[in-house]
Amino acid sequence: MNSSVSELLNQLLAISHPLEPFDMPLLDAHGATLAEDIYAGERLVLRAGSRIRSTQIGLAASLGLDRLPTRPHPRVVVISAGDDLVEPGLPLIKDGEEYETNSWLLTTSVREAGATGYRVHTIPENHSQLKQIVEDQLVRADMIVISGESQDESFALITGVLAEMGEITEISPNLAESGQHNFGLIGPDKTPVITLPGDPIGAFLSIELFVRPMIRTMLGASNVFRTGAKLKLTDPVISPAGVSSYLRAVLSDKGMVTPLEDQSDLVTLSDATALIAVPEGVENLAAGDIVDVMILERSNN
Numbered sequence: 001m002n003s004s005v006s007e008l009l010n011q012l013l014a015i016s017h018p019l020e021p022f023d024m025p026l027l028d029a030h031g032a033t034l035a036e037d038i039y040a041g042e043r044l045v046l047r048a049g050s051r052i053r054s055t056q057i058g059l060a061a062s063l064g065l066d067r068l069p070t071r072p073h074p075r076v077v078v079i080s081a082g083d084d085l086v087e088p089g090l091p092l093i094k095d096g097e098e099y100e101t102n103s104w105l106l107t108t109s110v111r112e113a114g115a116t117g118y119r120v121h122t123i124p125e126n127h128s129q130l131k132q133i134v135e136d137q138l139v140r141a142d143m144i145v146i147s148g149e150s151q152d153e154s155f156a157l158i159t160g161v162l163a164e165m166g167e168i169t170e171i172s173p174n175l176a177e178s179g180q181h182n183f184g185l186i187g188p189d190k191t192p193v194i195t196l197p198g199d200p201i202g203a204f205l206s207i208e209l210f211v212r213p214m215i216r217t218m219l220g221a222s223n224v225f226r227t228g229a230k231l232k233l234t235d236p237v238i239s240p241a242g243v244s245s246y247l248r249a250v251l252s253d254k255g256m257v258t259p260l261e262d263q264s265d266l267v268t269l270s271d272a273t274a275l276i277a278v279p280e281g282v283e284n285l286a287a288g289d290i291v292d293v294m295i296l297e298r299s300n301n
Helices: 005-014 054-062 102-112 127-140 155-163 200-219 267-271
Strands: 022-025 038-040 043-046 067-071 075-081 116-122 143-147 166-173 181-186 191-196 228-233 245-252 256-259 274-278 290-295
Touching (some): 005 166, 005 200, 043 054, 075 102, 075 127, 102 200, 200 245, 200 267, 245 290
Parallel strands (some): 143 191
Antiparallel strands (some): 166 181, 181 191, 245 256, 274 290
16 A cells, blocks of 8 residues: 555554653653653743753752653664675675665664664564564564565565564555555554665665654654754755655755765765655756755754
8 A cells, every 4th residue: 555654654653652651760861751841839940842951950950859750762672684684794695695784774763763772683584483583572662663675575574474463554655765664553562563664775764754753752752853944955856756755965054955966875874964855746856946854963953
């Protein structure tokens, strides 16, 4: 089933709920999300939904508080499955082997979003082995993210396993450089799970557009989405017909944004400081056009 980016995002947010709050010691609360407003007398001094930084810890201490009501960091287990994936640091021996990229990218991405990320790289030989791995991880997961090989050979295996464990939906967003996704709730606690495309660029886009908002929702954060802006293009861009695109770009001076040249190159993932959103039905944008931009790097992120 095909879906727009916004339709898929709404479905994913519907299965993501803020985690139950509890009081945490000040140092442990650092980096978590404040679950309740904090008052000094009648004055609101700390606002619910805000990230607890060092200044909030200091303010709480000055008020005589040794604990804060917080929503904990969601525990996100990242599973990378595929029998042709090789761990970095080891040699590639057989034809078709490739270095396992996604679990490193995805685990650090979910940590940057505010989650506690656990990396599980596995090479399951069959259905039962992968199912056992997923079941073992459910005991420590608030969410499970799964990716496969870059050509998605393992997608059918992953889909079959998840379908036995809960209610799963297969969907393909109308998104350039993307692919098939699964999502749903699995296990006795109905843990959210999402399967991402195997290609690293597609996985990166899914993390930014779908998984990061899910994590921010589970945190109860006030800023679920990246900061957006309307900026002027320095160079023209071409987008594939019939799908939306999020082009890697760099922010320039004077309120402008520059698309990176080779969008198929993995280096663009490292270089990009922004994504240019090109909606469905738009194939050509000229230099000087005003575009919607998702900012990836900012001082207060």
